[in-house]
Amino acid sequence: MPTVGELQELLREVSLRVTRPRVAVLAAVYGYPHADTDSIIGAVRNELPDVSHQAVYDSLHTLTAAGLVRRIQPLGSVARYESRVGDNHHHAVCRSCGAIADVDCAVGHAPCLTASEDHGFVIDEAEVIYWGLCADCSRRT
Numbered sequence: 502m503p504t505v506g507e508l509q510e511l512l513r514e515v516s517l518r519v520t521r522p523r524v525a526v527l528a529a530v531y532g533y534p535h536a537d538t539d540s541i542i543g544a545v546r547n548e549l550p551d552v553s554h555q556a557v558y559d560s561l562h563t564l565t566a567a568g569l570v571r572r573i574q575p576l577g578s579v580a581r582y583e584s585r586v587g588d589n590h591h592h593a594v595c596r597s598c599g600a601i602a603d604v605d606c607a608v609g610h611a612p613c614l615t616a617s618e619d620h621g622f623v624i625d626e627a628e629v630i631y632w633g634l635c636a637d638c639s640r641r642t
């Protein structure tokens with residue numbers, strides 16, 4: 502977990518003003534990978550009880566736009582946020598309980614960014630989701 506000082510430094514590195522909601526939201530995203538907005542609001546309110554929903558939404562949007570936070574939204578799920586950015590890793594999603602796990606690219610550095618046919622698109626992200634049942638759910642069936 503990065504310290505508050507390190508989180509502030511991350512904000513400065515991307516030329517964002519350091520505000521308490523932004524630092525608290527970034528800390529929550531680091532602390533709870535793949536958390537949805539409601540969970541992040543809950544975590545942030547432990548630190549800043551008076552923070553508004555809007556301030557959390559705005560911070561998430563700003564942090565995502567600045568590349569400090571990655572937003573993923575598997576089909577049928579609300580948006581989730583994570584601090585692991587820039588490596589284009591993939592996700593395994595449980596069809597039953599919605600649990601999400603990180604899956605590294607199978608070989609090398611972000612190979613899936615190289616589409617076999619780009620149709621003229623300038624591609625900057627590839628999204629691969631492995632769907633199935635998590636360990637807990639598959640034991641239950």
Ligand SMILES: [Zn+2]
Nearest residue numbers: 595598635638
């Ligand atoms: Zn599950």
Ligand SMILES: [Zn+2]
Nearest residue numbers: 583585602603
């Ligand atoms: Zn992830």
